[in-house]
Amino acid sequence: MEWKNPARYYEGIKADAASELSRLSKLSATVSVARLAIVIAAIACIWAWWGEAVLVGSTLAVGVVLFLVLVIKHNKLFGKIAMQKALNRVATDNIRRINLELDTLDGGGEYVNPRHEYSYDLDLFGQRSIFTLLNSTATKGGERLLAGSLVKPELSTEEILKRQEAIKELAGMESFRIRFQALGLVAKGDNETDMDMSACNFANCKLRQWQTVSIFLFPSVLAILVVMAVLGLDVSVWIETCAVLSLVVASLGSKKVGQLHDSVDKVVNTVSIYHNLLSEIENGRFESELMMEFQSRLRTGDELASEASRKLAKLLSNMDQRYNWLSYLVLNILLQWDYRQARNVERWIARHEGMIGRWHDVLCKVDELCALATFAFNNPSYTFPKIDGQVILEASQMGHPLIDAARCVRNDVKKMECGNFLVVTGANMAGKSTYLRTVGVNYLLALTGAPVCAVDMVFTPATLFTGLRTTDSLNDNESYFFAELRRLQTIINRAEHGERMLVILDEILKGTNSADKQKGSLALVRKLVKMNVAGIIATHDLVLGNLADEFPGMVSNRCFEAEIKDDTLKFDYKLHEGVAHNLNAYFLMQRMGIV
Secondary structure: OOOOOHHHHHHHHHHHHHHHHHHHHHHHHHHHHHHHHHHHHHHHHHHHOOOOHHHHHHHHHHHHHHHHHHHHHHHHHHHHHHHHHHHHHHHHHHHHHHOOOOOOOOOOHHHOOOOOOOOOOOOOOOOOOHHHHHOOOOOHHHHHHHHHHHHOOOOOHHHHHHHHHHHHHHHOOHHHHHHHHHHHHHHHOOOOOOOOHHHOOOOOOOOOHHHHHHHHHHHHHHHHHHHHHHOOOOOHHHHHHHHHHHHHHHHHOHHHHHHHHHHHHHHHHHHHHOHHHHHHHHHOOOOOHHHHHHHHOOEEOOEEHHHHHHHHHHHHHHHHHHHOHHHHHHHHHHHOHHHHHHHHHHHHHHHHHHHHHHHHHHHHHHHHHHHHHHHHHHOOOOEOOEEOOOOOEEEEEEOOOOOOOOOOOOEEEEEEOOOOEEEEEEOOOOOHHHHHHHHHHHHHHHHHOOOEOOOEEEEOOOEEEEEOOOOOEOOOOEOHHHHHHHHHHHHHHHHHOOOOEEEEEEOOOOOOOHHHHHHHHHHHHHHHOOOOEEEEEEEOOHHHHHHHHHOOOOEEEEEEEEEEEOOEEEEEEEEEEOOOOOOOHHHHHHHOOOO
8 A cells, every 4th residue: 555755745734734724813803803893883773773673673683693693603713723723733743753853742651660561671651752653642542542552462363463454544544544633632622631431420310200200291281271271261270280280390309300410411521522533433434344343333223423422412402491590490380391301311321321431442442543553654664564373573674663764774583483582692882772672662563553664574472571671679679680580580480371472681680790690591591492482682691692502493693793993983783693702891991081
């Protein structure tokens, strides 16, 4: 599938939004002047025709109608202006993501967890993080779902393939995505708190049997009495008595109906926040299995979620009449209005209450997929990896998404199956840690169904576990070394229970002496190669390179070399065969005057 040039597309969106915003702003100013002119003209005419009841009344009526028409027009213009501003922001933020100008974008700092299996090691969250690159979600729920997919990705091959299909489809639907994201910004406005439809609750206002009977009894009796009066019978006392009784009966449940009104008001306000987003999903033309499934979940029989929410809003409008004292008296005397509307709401709740959470779930899941699809659209050179039943990971020309393409040095990942380990040696700053994070990040992207920064990639879903940046814990009175041991213990325990894993470790057992570290590292790798685990271990300990002779075909050596030439240290950041030979620590200490 060929997509548009992303940067050029977003620049076009910005240009169109700026042009439309200018036009709408001028039109808004014109409407404001027109409103003021109508008020002044109406006042002048009333002043001139004072005493002429017909003329004054006609002028007032016409003036009010015209003023209200312009008020409605103005409100619609405000909505359109907000939409254009949102489109401009969406385009601007995505241009920043393409250019890796991420400092002003949300990095999801609240999701940082140093104890997680890999998220802290791979810089998934925080300023200039992977999450910053991915998070173009329109809702807080979608953002949380995206973060959840990164820290606990789907390991089912079937589900990953379905997500890939949906993300590919949405990546090619740029107009749908950018409108969806803009509508989300407009819905949130300045309110950054989450509007969680799944948390909507209705007050318990089940009508008693006598209240239900009164809905039909009093209107029927009053209608019969009115007919009798029209026929000339003297039933005025009975009409008055029935009217008083009708009002008294309606008043008995007033408090409970008021509680129901308040809860309906909250639900309507919450659902209406994302009403337009639901409509966008309902009206989308999708072919992927996952998106069609989501679309179907917004339908109850022949009724769509947006239609159901509109009906609830109409019921709320009907209930609002109880706060006008005249309407309250008339409607409750004649129709038992409060109970009648409460009964209608009861019916709506019985049909739809359990679906509000489902609507919210669909909205958040589509939002998350749109964010990953935007990532795919923004990076047309990335590829969707293929899933293999045996190969845990194999890739060519893999790079890190947070490194600018112009300076990103890409490397291959040798075919790795369970029991295969890659030992990576090399000098300081030669690229070992970047390589490990590159592999980890791309493997995680593959698990979420997103494209990866590689020419091609094959993988099998497995649990990702890293040990790149172990931290001590003052709160738990836990040393750095013990924290690392606990992390390694977790890997072994899970592997012993048969869990398929991809393990990425950097300089293990740093907290002990070199002889002890070497002995422990060798023993760890010897144990892991016999388990349902594949992995990469970066180390300065060249002795680990001997494991390739001990486990031929299972352990292999790769290295990053540093070259000292003309008293200058040079790196090519390319992965080479074998064990590293050139070291640079002492050279750097000399250059810096340390020794």
